[in-house]
Structures are given as C-alpha cells and as structure tokens.
Amino acid sequence: MWRQFIKHLKIYGLLIKLNAIRQLEYRVNIVLGLLVEIGYLGIKLLYAYIIHDTGVHISGFAPQSLYLFIGTFILMTVFFVAMLQFNIMAFDRQIIEGEFDLILTKPVSAQFLATLKYVETWMVIPNIIVGVSLVSYGWHASDIAFDIVHVGLYVLYALLGIVTMYCIFTLPLLLAFKLHHISAFHSLVWALWDFNNLPHRIFPSPIQIIGTVFLPIFLITNFSPLAVMGQLSIGEMIWGGIAPILLFFLTCWGWKKAIHSYESGGG
Amino acid sequence: MNVIEVEGLSKTFKFYRKPQGLSASFKNLWQRQVEYKEAVKDVSFSIEQGQVVAFLGANGAGKTTTMKMLSGILHPTHGKIKVLGHTPSEREEQFKKRFSILMGQKQQLWPDLPAIDSFSLCQRIYDIPTPLFKQRLARLSEVLNVSHLLDIQVRRLSLGERMKMELIAALLHGPELLFLDEPTIGLDFLSQRAVMRFLQQLVREDNITILLTSHNMADISALCERVLVIQNGQLVFDDRITQLQNTLGGLRRIHIESESPLHSEFLGRYGKVINNDVHCAELEVGDDVVNQVLQHLLKDIAVKDIRVSAPPLEDSLERLYTRRGQVA
Numbered sequence: 181m182w183r184q185f186i187k188h189l190k191i192y193g194l195l196i197k198l199n200a201i202r203q204l205e206y207r208v209n210i211v212l213g214l215l216v217e218i219g220y221l222g223i224k225l226l227y228a229y230i231i232h233d234t235g236v237h238i239s240g241f242a243p244q245s246l247y248l249f250i251g252t253f254i255l256m257t258v259f260f261v262a263m264l265q266f267n268i269m270a271f272d273r274q275i276i277e278g279e280f281d282l283i284l285t286k287p288v289s290a291q292f293l294a295t296l297k298y299v300e301t302w303m304v305i306p307n308i309i310v311g312v313s314l315v316s317y318g319w320h321a322s323d324i325a326f327d328i329v330h331v332g333l334y335v336l337y338a339l340l341g342i343v344t345m346y347c348i349f350t351l352p353l354l355l356a357f358k359l360h361h362i363s364a365f366h367s368l369v370w371a372l373w374d375f376n377n378l379p380h381r382i383f384p385s386p387i388q389i390i391g392t393v394f395l396p397i398f399l400i401t402n403f404s405p406l407a408v409m410g411q412l413s414i415g416e417m418i419w420g421g422i423a424p425i426l427l428f429f430l431t432c433w434g435w436k437k438a439i440h441s442y443e444s445g446g447g
Numbered sequence: 448m449n450v451i452e453v454e455g456l457s458k459t460f461k462f463y464r465k466p467q468g469l470s471a472s473f474k475n476l477w478q479r480q481v482e483y484k485e486a487v488k489d490v491s492f493s494i495e496q497g498q499v500v501a502f503l504g505a506n507g508a509g510k511t512t513t514m515k516m517l518s519g520i521l522h523p524t525h526g527k528i529k530v531l532g533h534t535p536s537e538r539e540e541q542f543k544k545r546f547s548i549l550m551g552q553k554q555q556l557w558p559d560l561p562a563i564d565s566f567s568l569c570q571r572i573y574d575i576p577t578p579l580f581k582q583r584l585a586r587l588s589e590v591l592n593v594s595h596l597l598d599i600q601v602r603r604l605s606l607g608e609r610m611k612m613e614l615i616a617a618l619l620h621g622p623e624l625l626f627l628d629e630p631t632i633g634l635d636f637l638s639q640r641a642v643m644r645f646l647q648q649l650v651r652e653d654n655i656t657i658l659l660t661s662h663n664m665a666d667i668s669a670l671c672e673r674v675l676v677i678q679n680g681q682l683v684f685d686d687r688i689t690q691l692q693n694t695l696g697g698l699r700r701i702h703i704e705s706e707s708p709l710h711s712e713f714l715g716r717y718g719k720v721i722n723n724d725v726h727c728a729e730l731e732v733g734d735d736v737v738n739q740v741l742q743h744l745l746k747d748i749a750v751k752d753i754r755v756s757a758p759p760l761e762d763s764l765e766r767l768y769t770r771r772g773q774v775a
Binding site for chain 2: 187190191194195198201202205278279281282284285286287288290440441442443444
C-alpha cells in the first residue's frame with residue numbers, strides 16, 4: 181500500500197514536470213494566461229480591500245481575518261485549477277473517444293491517471309503568491325500564534341480540504357461512464373466552488389448544515405482558517421477529519437463500480 | 448504452453464435506436480428504443496507462446512471487442528479468459544506489466560512533448576530500471592531508425608514515425624504478449640514495411656506472442672502463421688494461413704506468359720480468367736485439375752513462363768465472408 185502510494189506520488193511529480201514542459205512549448209499562451217489570471221486576482225483583491233475598508237464585521241469575523249479566508253480560498257483555487265479543472269473538462273472526452281482504454285491497461289491506478297493526468301503549472305503562480313501573502317497578512321492581523329501547532333493544524337485541514345475537493349468533484353465524473361456527456365456539470369462545478377469565497381458562517385444554518393454534512397463543500401476552504409482561529413467546535417473538528425476519508429473511500433468504491441461497466445468508445 | 452485461453456466468450460452491448468428527425472429526438476428524451484447487440488458470441492480458442500496470430504474479420508465483426516476483453520479493457524458478458532495465467536477483467540498490476548496493446552487509431556504519446564519525455568513516463572509507470580530502460584530504448588530506436596527523432600515533438604512527426612514511437616512505448620517494458628489492433632492503419636507503403644519488418648525481427652529474437660488485427664493482407668501474410676476469422680461475433684475459421692487458402696474451394700492461380708497472344712475465350716475453357724493482358728494472363732482453376740490444365744496449356748500454347756500460386760488472401764477471405772452471407 182505504502183509502496184503504491186510512493187510510486188503514484190513519484191508519477192505525479194513527473195506528470196507535473198511533463199505538464200510544465202508541455203505548457204512551456206506555447207510561450208504566448210502562458211503570457212496571456214498569466215495576464216488574465218493577474219486581472220482576475222486584481223478583481224478579487226479589490227473586493228477584499230472594499231470589505232476590509234468598510235470595517236464591517238461579517239458573522240463575527242473582523243475585516244482583517246477575512247483575508248485569511250480569502251487567501252485560503254485563493255490557495256485552494258490553485259489546487260483546484262492545477263489539479264482538477266482540466267482533468268474534469270477532459271474526462272468525458274476520454275470516455276467517449278476511447279482514450280480511457282489505454283489508461284485501463286497501465287499498471288497504475290486508472291482513477292489516478294484519468295483524474296490527475298493534466299496539471300496546470302505556470303498560470304497558477306500569481307494565485308500562489310497572492311494567496312500566501314493574504315494568508316500571512318490575515319494570520320498576523322488576527323493575532324494567531326505562528327507555532328508548529330497552529331501551522332500544523334492549518335496544513336492538516338488544508339490537506340483534508342484538498343482530499344474533500346478531489347472527491348466532491350470526482351464523484352460526479354463517474355456519471356460519464358453511464359451518461360457519456362457531462363458538460364453541463366462543468367458550470368455546476370464553478371457554481372459550487374464559488375460558495376467557498378467567504379466563511380460559510382454567513383449562510384443560513386440549513387445551508388451550513390447541507391454544505392458541511394451532506395455535500396461537504398464548506399470543508400474545502402473554511403475549516404483550515406476556522407481551526408487556527410479556534411472557531412471550530414469539537415464535533416466540527418472530528419467531522420472535518422472523518423468526512424474526507426469517508427468521501428475518499430466512497431469515491432474509490434464508486435470508481436470501481438463505474439469502470440466495471442465501462443463499455444469503451446471509439447471503436 | 449498456452450498464453451491465451453478463451454472459452455465460450457461472449458459480449459453483449461446495449462444501445463439505443465433513434466429514428467430520423469427532431470420529433471424522434473424529443474420522443475427519445477423520455478422513451479428510448481433499447482436494443483442489444485451480441486458483438487462476440489461463444490468464441491473459444493487458445494494461442495501458444497511465440498505464436499503470431501492474425502485476427503481477421505469485416506468491420507464490426509467483433510475483433511476489437513475480443514481484443515479489448517483479452518486485455519482487460521472490457522468485462523465479458525459470458526465465458527472464461529486466461530491470459531498469461533491471469534483473468535484480464537481483474538486488471539491486476541502484474542498482468543498489465545506482462546502485455547502491451549497498441550491501437551492504430553489511439554495514441555498514448557503526448558503530442559506536445561518529444562517522445563523521449565513520454566517514454567520516461569512509461570519507465571515510471573512500468574517500474575523499468577534505468578539501465579534496462581536505456582538499453583531497450585537504444586535498441587528499439589536503432590532498429591526502427593528513429594534515434595534522431597526522439598527529441599522532436601510527437602505532433603511534428605510523420606504518421607509512420609509516430610507509429611514507430613508508439614511501438615517503442617508499447618515495448619519498453621518488455622511485454623511477453625502484444626496485442627496489435629490495426630498497427631499500420633493510415634501508413635504509407637514504406638512505413639508499413641518498416642513496421643512489419645521490425646515485428647518480424649521482434650518475433651524472431653524475443654519469442655514474443657502477437658495477436659494482430661489488420662485489414663492489410665500484406666501485413667498478415669508477412670507476419671502471421673495462423674489466422675482466426677471472426678464473423679458476426681462468431682469464430683468461423685481457426686487454422687494456418689495456407690489452410691485458409693486451401694480449404695476455401697481449393698483454388699489455384701495459374702500465371703501464364705506466352706510468345707503468342709492469349710485469348711480469354713480459349714483460356715475460359717479451363718477455368719476463370721482473372722485477367723488477360725494479351726501475352727500475360729491469370730487463370731483460376733480448381734485444385735484437383737491443376738495438373739490436367741497445365742498439361743493442356745503447355746501443349747496448346749507457346750508458353751514462355753508458367754507458374755502456379757495460391758489465390759491472394761483477400762480473395763479467400765472474400766469467399767469466406769460471402770459463403771457465410773456477409774461481404775467484407
């Protein structure tokens with residue numbers, strides 16, 4: 181199990197490198213993409229600045245602590261864009277055109293190759309810089325101790341958030357094995373993703389419960405800042421640890437079921 | 448030792464029929480006309496180690512479906528399969544490391560990267576030790592004459608060069624069994640020959656087992672000793688190539704070159720005239736009367752050259768399909 185994990189980790193490292201090389205072949209595309217990303221970031225920062233400048237407390241959170249949430253959201257967007265976005269977009273094509281056939285014959289997890297093959301590298305750099313800066317500022321401005329416990333807690337919930345993100349956006353992809361075309365799902369992905377823009381505490385409690393328990397979208401970006409701010413209850417902390425693992429097993433189980441009935445395409 | 452053992456293999460696909468037009472599409476939203484197609488029906492055969500077997504059949508006959516079941520891509524509806532001692536549908540890692548599948552219409556190399564980068568990914572995926580990887584890559588790229596192309600983006604290579612690279616990617620881990628699904632499709636004559644020559648060398652030197660589907664009879668004749676013919680999902684022939692040509696009507700072709708002009712009317716008395724180019728003609732006759740016809744021809748015509756051959760494989764297959772009610 182551990183050997184397999186290390187093998188897949190090494191392959192993922194190589195995939196990141198190969199994707200970076202592939203994207204460098206198209207220089208103009210990288211420059212334009214970076215400019216667009218910087219533009220988007222500018223809008224996000226302006227929006228963060230306005231919230232900060234008004235000095236209004238939102239759901240009990242001071243304006244400066246909101247930077248911690250926005251920074252975490254931007255960092256998680258990095259993982260979403262880098263790890264998932266292009267794989268989600270290419271997934272049904274792989275099934276329809278029979279590209280998935282070859283993936284199934286490789287001696288590695290087909291789920292791993294089919295859902296993580298494409299990695300966006302260079303275009304996420306501005307998001308990384310701004311995300312880290314905002315988290316650092318929010319952390320400092322919120323007077324959170326910068327020690328191993330708090331940093332460890334933040335990193336742990338961030339990692340669990342990444343697992344949750346992977347599962348929530350991979351599970352619906354399995355429908356492609358049955359329905360083939362799932363392009364309508366892509367807009368749903370973005371709509372769901374934007375729910376994470378601000379702390380989930382601003383939503384009415386039924387939505388908070390749905391987004392934490394039934395479709396745990398709020399676990400992705402909210403739990404790591406809330407954990408270091410001491411705003412998570414014991415129940416929430418436990419759920420934040422269990423839910424991603426349950427979701428991961430559910431995703432792997434669903435994957436096995438889905439590929440069992442794979443009927444191949446493209447002749 | 449059998450590398451492949453197949454018994455009572457069947458595969459049924461579900462599909463929808465949609466009549467023409469928009470109204471039918473609307474109707475299709477809530478009510479679909481479900482139908483089932485038996486792509487493969489009760490197929491049984493076995494292949495020994497080191498054999499090169501052609502898997503032939505018209506489009507939609509069930510060749511690719513069978514190959515996909517043998518490689519674990521598809522689960523069979525019924526039947527048993529053992530490939531290299533494994534059950535393919537279990538998709539075990541150890542099994543996947545022992546075979547390779549190459550589909551002429553699908554590529555595994557990354558088009559935007561030089562082939563060498565995709566090969567490094569193969570190395571990692573198949574856990575190939577670096578010295579062995581380098582040795583195999585050097586040998587394969589040399590034999591296929593593509594060493595100078597390894598650092599060029601795959602999408603900038605010609606179709607033939609790309610196929611050679613795909614072959615290298617499929618062989619880097621040293622598979623014992625190779626499934627080739629139309630490996631020379633779309634290739635020009637020279638590239639086809641280069642690929643076939645390479646496969647012949649591979650069989651000779653590495654004792655690899657190959658199951659090959661192709662519509663190119665030159666590929667088949669050059670490489671395969673045994674033929675499986677599948678039609679409408681059923682195995683209709685399993686024997687040596689020569690046997691296919693012999694059993695289907697037992698026909699022979701007589702090629703005649705004459706000093707004097709040849710007349711089709713005259714030749715037609717002895718058999719079917721395939722072509723007549725005044726001084727050269729080709730005559731198809733029954734196997735049992737070849738000697739008799741030869742004697743007559745040698746007596747009646749000023750023969751410059753004469754020889755007898757089996758009919759082309761395409762013709763034998765056409766007869767096989769036609770006899771069973773389906774034209775290829």
